[in-house]
Amino acid sequence: MEFQIIWFILWGLLWAVYFALDGFDFGAGILYPFISKSEIDKKAVLHAIGPVWNGNEVWLITAGGATFAAFPTTYAYMFSYLYTPLLIILFALIFRGVAVELRGKSTSEGMKKFWDFWVFLGSFIPALLFGVAFGNIFMGLPFDDSGYYGTLFSLLNPYGLLVGLLFLFTFIVHGGLWVSLRVPEELANRAFARAKKFWYLQAIAAVLFLIFTAVFTNLYDNFIKIPVWFIVPALAVVCFLLTGFYLIKNKNGRAFVFSALFIIALIFSGLVGLYPNLLPSSIDPKYSFTFFNSSSSPYTLKIMTIVVIIFVPIVILYQAWTYKTFMYKITEKELKEEGY
Amino acid sequence: MDTVLLLSRLQFAITAAFHFIFVPLTLGLSILIAYMESRYAATGDRDYLRMAKFWGRLFLINFALGVVTGITMEFQFGMNWAEYSRYVGDIFGSPLAIEATVAFFLESTFLGVWIFGWNRISPKLHALSMWLVALATNLSALWILIANGWMQNPVGYVLRNNRAEMVDFWAVVTNPYGILKFFHTIMSGWVVAGFFVLGISAYHILRKNETEFFKKCFKIGAIFALVSSILVAAVGDFHAKEVARTQPTKLAAMESLWETTKDAPMYLLLVPDPTNEKNAVEAIGIPKLLSILAGQDEVKGLKEFPPQDRPPVTLTFISFRVMVGLGFLFILLALLALVKYKKIEQSTTLLRILLWSIPLPYIAGQLGWIVAEVGRQPWIVYGLLRTSEAVSKAVEPAQVVASFIGFTIFYGALGIIDIYLLSKYARKGPEPKEV
Numbered sequence: 167m168e169f170q171i172i173w174f175i176l177w178g179l180l181w182a183v184y185f186a187l188d189g190f191d192f193g194a195g196i197l198y199p200f201i202s203k204s205e206i207d208k209k210a211v212l213h214a215i216g217p218v219w220n221g222n223e224v225w226l227i228t229a230g231g232a233t234f235a236a237f238p239t240t241y242a243y244m245f246s247y248l249y250t251p252l253l254i255i256l257f258a259l260i261f262r263g264v265a266v267e268l269r270g271k272s273t274s275e276g277m278k279k280f281w282d283f284w285v286f287l288g289s290f291i292p293a294l295l296f297g298v299a300f301g302n303i304f305m306g307l308p309f310d311d312s313g314y315y316g317t318l319f320s321l322l323n324p325y326g327l328l329v330g331l332l333f334l335f336t337f338i339v340h341g342g343l344w345v346s347l348r349v350p351e352e353l354a355n356r357a358f359a360r361a362k363k364f365w366y367l368q369a370i371a372a373v374l375f376l377i378f379t380a381v382f383t384n385l386y387d388n389f390i391k392i393p394v395w396f397i398v399p400a401l402a403v404v405c406f407l408l409t410g411f412y413l414i415k416n417k418n419g420r421a422f423v424f425s426a427l428f429i430i431a432l433i434f435s436g437l438v439g440l441y442p443n444l445l446p447s448s449i450d451p452k453y454s455f456t457f458f459n460s461s462s463s464p465y466t467l468k469i470m471t472i473v474v475i476i477f478v479p480i481v482i483l484y485q486a487w488t489y490k491t492f493m494y495k496i497t498e499k500e501l502k503e504e505g506y
Numbered sequence: 507m508d509t510v511l512l513l514s515r516l517q518f519a520i521t522a523a524f525h526f527i528f529v530p531l532t533l534g535l536s537i538l539i540a541y542m543e544s545r546y547a548a549t550g551d552r553d554y555l556r557m558a559k560f561w562g563r564l565f566l567i568n569f570a571l572g573v574v575t576g577i578t579m580e581f582q583f584g585m586n587w588a589e590y591s592r593y594v595g596d597i598f599g600s601p602l603a604i605e606a607t608v609a610f611f612l613e614s615t616f617l618g619v620w621i622f623g624w625n626r627i628s629p630k631l632h633a634l635s636m637w638l639v640a641l642a643t644n645l646s647a648l649w650i651l652i653a654n655g656w657m658q659n660p661v662g663y664v665l666r667n668n669r670a671e672m673v674d675f676w677a678v679v680t681n682p683y684g685i686l687k688f689f690h691t692i693m694s695g696w697v698v699a700g701f702f703v704l705g706i707s708a709y710h711i712l713r714k715n716e717t718e719f720f721k722k723c724f725k726i727g728a729i730f731a732l733v734s735s736i737l738v739a740a741v742g743d744f745h746a747k748e749v750a751r752t753q754p755t756k757l758a759a760m761e762s763l764w765e766t767t768k769d770a771p772m773y774l775l776l777v778p779d780p781t782n783e784k785n786a787v788e789a790i791g792i793p794k795l796l797s798i799l800a801g802q803d804e805v806k807g808l809k810e811f812p813p814q815d816r817p818p819v820t821l822t823f824i825s826f827r828v829m830v831g832l833g834f835l836f837i838l839l840a841l842l843a844l845v846k847y848k849k850i851e852q853s854t855t856l857l858r859i860l861l862w863s864i865p866l867p868y869i870a871g872q873l874g875w876i877v878a879e880v881g882r883q884p885w886i887v888y889g890l891l892r893t894s895e896a897v898s899k900a901v902e903p904a905q906v907v908a909s910f911i912g913f914t915i916f917y918g919a920l921g922i923i924d925i926y927l928l929s930k931y932a933r934k935g936p937e938p939k940e941v
Contacts, residue, residue, distance in 0.1 A: 216618070217621065217622040220618055221615035224606060227577060231606045235595070238591055238595020241583075241591055241599070242591035242595065244584065246585055246586070249900075250908070250909075253585070253905075253912065259574065259577060260577070260578070264571060267570035268567065268924075277923075462596040462599065463672065466597070466672045469600060473608070481612075488615055492618075492626070
């Protein structure tokens with residue numbers, strides 16, 4: 167039982183860290199064609215995420231692997247029920263990765279345009295669809311013990327799309343802030359200005375999310391039962407407002423930190439609301455996959471807990487060192503010398 | 507066979523085979539680049555720096571596809587093989603999660619450091635980053651092959667709660683099948699890298715382009731190719747004995763042996779005839795050789811097992827034979843390369859052969875996986891769960907048709923672009939010497 171709860175929390179944590187990190191890569195990729203005025207600008211945006219995006223994406227692989235190892239039943243049915251949307255996300259992630267890595271190696275204008283397109287689309291699609299997927303998980307999917315009754319189009323319902331837009335705007339703000347921290351002055355200003363604008367859209371989506379979550383999901387039930395948990399979404403709101411505050415004050419570093427904290431608090435708010443479900447059934451709660459009916463054996467969970475306790479802190483240490491090493495302003499001179 | 511099952515199998519086969527075009531080179535070339543860069547850090551000889559940069563660029567073009575196609579593999583278990591994932595996830599999920607946590611983070615993070623760190627960190631730390639990438643990418647293979655080893659020879663589990671549950675993690679991790687397969691696989695990747703370096707160096711030596719520089723590369727490639735091709739064959743021998751012990755149907759299919767035979771000979775010329783459960787041609791037999799290679803006096807034949815428990819014989823047999831033949835050829839070619847190294851620019855025929863040999867270790871690796879995976883059929887977990895019982899129930903045929911077509915088109919396009927870029931930068935050669 168204790169291990170199951172630990173893994174329920176770890177599961178949320180892995181997703182939260184993933185979105186807080188790869189989220190800004192998505193945002194940077196989405197803004198990429200709109201804020202770049204020259205070839206040097208494009209190089210700068212790609213350089214801004216270049217050293218870290220791949221390491222960030224591994225948090226997704228780990229979240230997937232952890233779901234498989236700790237909650238195999240949830241993994242099996244979540245991934246097969248969401249077959250088509252996951253496939254679309256997968257193709258998008260494949261093309262984004264290849265585009266970011268190979269654009270600098272291509273010399274023809276046509277190929278460069280092709281990769282530019284995929285940097286954008288490969289970032290836009292996962293940003294939106296991860297939100298749609300989580301929105302639908304918050305609502306519950308239509309399945310019982312004999313199968314799944316949803317389709318790709320039933321996932322594109324108003325609430326799913328709303329959460330999709332919330333994720334999308336959140337990542338755009340997050341990415342704009344990250345880019346503004348790393349690239350030369352003028353481009354940084356453009357990225358920052360976009361982040362500011364999108365914060366208002368993010369605010370509208372967040373308010374609608376708070377309202378319609380009460381209409382379409384049972385997420386509030388847990389909070390009403392034990393009101394002290396309201397502290398988690400309250401923290402999310404505070405972080406969100408502080409992001410806006412520092413955006414207005416033109417302090418992009420602090421705004422970025424609070425944007426990251428907002429993402430983590432947002433995911434944990436969802437987690438508290440879902441508890442004890444990982445994948446609720448919208449037909450009847452008795453079919454829902456929870457952390458106790460879909461988990462691995464206590465033995466496996468114990469082994470995995472030991473692995474995580476030893477290795478995740480090491481990962482965090484060297485990734486933090488990477489961020490420290492590459493957290494500098496890229497100069498135009500450097501961009502002209504090094505091709506990426 | 508129903509559509510979802512057939513297409514899911516084909517899709518897994520093409521996505522795994524495609525992923526494994528890029529993995530083997532990564533396994534070996536990372537080691538060679540780390541070595542070159544360490545030589546530069548130790549001696550200050552800028553030729554080694556140019557080497558690390560030249561091969562490094564090819565490494566990155568290759569790596570980009572290796573990493574993104576790996577995500578597909580992890581997702582597919584849940585998407586297409588939900589019943590499998592549910593049934594064995596308690597055991598099979600752990601090595602995959604450990605792979606991400608222990609190895610993949612290390613590999614991705616330090617590759618980022620390597621790409622962008624040239625002017626940011628010291629040359630020694632920069633070389634260390636590539637050593638960490640090399641360590642991590644080979645460690646990554648360890649966990650993947652522990653997982654695959656468990657599908658081949660399930661150990662350390664009990665059947666409980668309507669699924670397989672792990673009771674002995676140590677047994678899963680030290681499964682001899684997985685460990686042998688790990689060494690066999692990474693070493694086959696080192697052979698790929700050795701011949702990659704040999705072939706591209708041969709190209710430039712033939713064109714008298716930077717002969718000195720490429721002769722140095724050639725030597726490194728030749729030594730690495732020779733050592734790894736000997737090792738991969740030696741481990742392969744142990745691996746075959748383990749297969750004989752744990753998967754008699756696979757071994758019988760590899761050798762197309764129908765009748766259980768004492769002191770079994772090996773026929774150099776053999777044509778299987780699965781319809782009539784015999785071989786159409788058996789000639790040039792070497793007495794007892796099969797028994798010796800299998801490590802068993804009496805080798806079990808396919809007829810020992812009911813037809814529904816036997817793997818496809820012809821494909822497994824041919825793949826195995828060609829793989830082994832190529833394996834011997836690699837030792838011979840690498841040996842020739844090393845012996846003739848000093849005056850290699852004069853051996854134009856050998857240089858041409860080496861250039862055209864670049865694809866051969868890739869082919870051998872693919873054939874090895876065909877032996878491993880086709881030879882395991884009809885089981886997804888040998889003796890425990892049939893492939894036909896493992897497929898997702900919630901997935902519609904139309905979905906798999908769409909994903910199969912999508913993978914074929916997208917992977918095809920990416921593969922063409924990648925090979926184009928690789929050959930473009932391979933032909934371009936290193937950055938000119940600074941004056």
